[in-house]
Amino acid sequence: MFWKTKTTKSHAKNTLATATLFVFALMLCLPAMSKDLPTPPHITPPPGTHEGDDVDQPIEFPHNKHVKENKINCMYCHTYARRSKVAGIPPTSKCMGCHKIIATDKERIQKLTQYWEKKLSPKWKKVTDVPDFVHFSHEKHLREFVFNADYPVKKVAEVCGVCHGDVGSMTVAKKKRPLNMGFCRRCHEANEGPGDCWKCHK
Numbered sequence: 001m002f003w004k005t006k007t008t009k010s011h012a013k014n015t016l017a018t019a020t021l022f023v024f025a026l027m028l029c030l031p032a033m034s035k036d037l038p039t040p041p042h043i044t045p046p047p048g049t050h051e052g053d054d055v056d057q058p059i060e061f062p063h064n065k066h067v068k069e070n071k072i073n074c075m076y077c078h079t080y081a082r083r084s085k086v087a088g089i090p091p092t093s094k095c096m097g098c099h100k101i102i103a104t105d106k107e108r109i110q111k112l113t114q115y116w117e118k119k120l121s122p123k124w125k126k127v128t129d130v131p132d133f134v135h136f137s138h139e140k141h142l143r144e145f146v147f148n149a150d151y152p153v154k155k156v157a158e159v160c161g162v163c164h165g166d167v168g169s170m171t172v173a174k175k176k177r178p179l180n181m182g183f184c185r186r187c188h189e190a191n192e193g194p195g196d197c198w199k200c201h202k
């Protein structure tokens with residue numbers, strides 16, 4: 001029957017088209033999947049990933065443009081990480097050091113400049129948070145994994161990445177590791193960190 005052969009043929013065509021599309025999609029995904037940051041050789045990372053929600057920030061801040069494209073070091077902006085509990089978010093004055101002249105025609109930079117002129121900072125929302133009863137210190141971990149280990153500061157993003165993922169490639173910062181008790185404790189077990197409850201809880 002004429003109509004029957006026709007449908008079979010177009011069905012076969014569709015299957016072929018779907019298969020081709022699938023192979024193409026896979027080819028597109030592969031480089032994306034393999035480009036996660038390498039783990040520094042002196043760290044045994046705990047297993048576990050997390051798919052955090054998108055956070056609606058006052059200005060979408062593209063880490064990728066700064067870190068990946070313009071090679072700005074994490075600690076240039078998160079200056080407190082090496083010496084205190086918090087890593088800190090840079091003040092607007094730091095942004096303006098560049099953005100008084102860079103990309104001033106862009107909408108997001110004009111919005112940033114308005115904050116600056118009103119002497120305000122965008123109210124960045126927290127992306128990663130542990131409860132208040134948990135003790136965590138950036139300084140301790142960076143001292144251990146960067147400075148005491150003589151790991152080049154240039155490659156610090158790989159150390160941050162164990163707990164934060166590849167932030168430098170993100171268009172918007174997202175939580176990518178669980179950062180729950182199991183994650184912290186498994187890393188302490190594997191890397192000679194403290195196991196006592198009171199070290200993390202006081």
Ligand code: HEC
Nearest residue numbers: 061066072073074077124126127128157160164167168173
């Ligand atoms: C040019 C400055 C700049 C650089 C460089 C930079 N950041 Fe950020 N970072 C920010 C700003 C601004 C925010 C707040 C906006 C946001 O959360 O998206 C932020 C947020 C974050 C957050 C989420 C904080 C939270 O609320 O929990 C993490 C994690 C982070 N940065 C890690 C990194 C890492 C790792 C690198 C290096 C690979 C890096 N940053 C480089 C400016 C910077």
Ligand code: HEC
Nearest residue numbers: 074078081086087088128129130136141156159160163179
């Ligand atoms: C051992 C795990 C670990 C490493 C390594 C680490 N962080 Fe964090 N980071 C955390 C945790 C946990 C929080 C949440 C802290 C809280 O809520 O008190 C956090 C919070 C942050 C924040 C939010 C603001 C703040 O200070 O609380 C920024 C920004 C940040 N980290 C950047 C970095 C950067 C940049 C590096 C590397 C230089 C880094 N972190 C390395 C675990 C880590």
Ligand code: HEC
Nearest residue numbers: 060061062065070072090094095098102103106107108109
């Ligand atoms: C060391 C210089 C430097 C600092 C500091 C800096 N930026 Fe940037 N920023 C850049 C460069 C370079 C670009 C890319 C410009 C381009 O692609 O045209 C950029 C791009 C951006 C963009 C994207 C603009 C667009 O729409 O294309 C935003 C938003 C932004 N920066 C916000 C910030 C904020 C917020 C801070 C402070 C937390 C900051 N920047 C600090 C250099 C800097």
Ligand code: HEC
Nearest residue numbers: 134135136140144162179184187188191192193194199200
């Ligand atoms: C990459 C592995 C790793 C991860 C992930 C990690 N830690 Fe650690 N942590 C260590 C190591 C190693 C030390 C020991 C550093 C030293 O000897 O100074 C340490 C030290 C500490 C200390 C200091 C204890 C003291 O002596 O004062 C605290 C508190 C702590 N971690 C809490 C946490 C919490 C909370 C988390 C999860 C949010 C976490 N850590 C995630 C490896 C890790």
Ligand code: HEC
Nearest residue numbers: 130131134179180181184185188194195196197199200201
């Ligand atoms: C390496 C750090 C670390 C150590 C050691 C640790 N905890 Fe925790 N604990 C955490 C973190 C981080 C959380 C927060 C979990 C979350 O937000 O999901 C937590 C949460 C908790 C909670 C709240 C309930 C829950 O499960 O979320 C209890 C209770 C607790 N811990 C008890 C203990 C006891 C008892 C020990 C010792 C056997 C201990 N912790 C050792 C990091 C640690």
